[in-house]
Amino acid sequence: MTGSVKRALYDAARALVANPMDPEARAELNYLVNWKTCNVCNENKYIDEFGLEPHKTDGRRSDCKSCRNESQARRRAERKER
Secondary structure: OOHHHHHHHHHHHHHHHHHHOOHHHHHHHHHHHHHOOOOOOOOEEEHHHHOOOOOOOOOOOEEHHHHHHHHHHHHHHHHOOO
């Protein structure tokens, strides 16, 4: 998680603690918790678009499923050429 995302998450959590009934603060925190940035395509994607990786702190891979599929397809094609 980048510093700016951590700060935004911290600020959203503090806003929700300060006013637990604020729907905007709850929505902002929910958005920040359920989204992640792919290390390959640098797009923000919903957390379900990342494969599971039990050894990571958030339990998800750092590359999204579509980038992973493209990478694996290239790798299979390279192996097939040999």
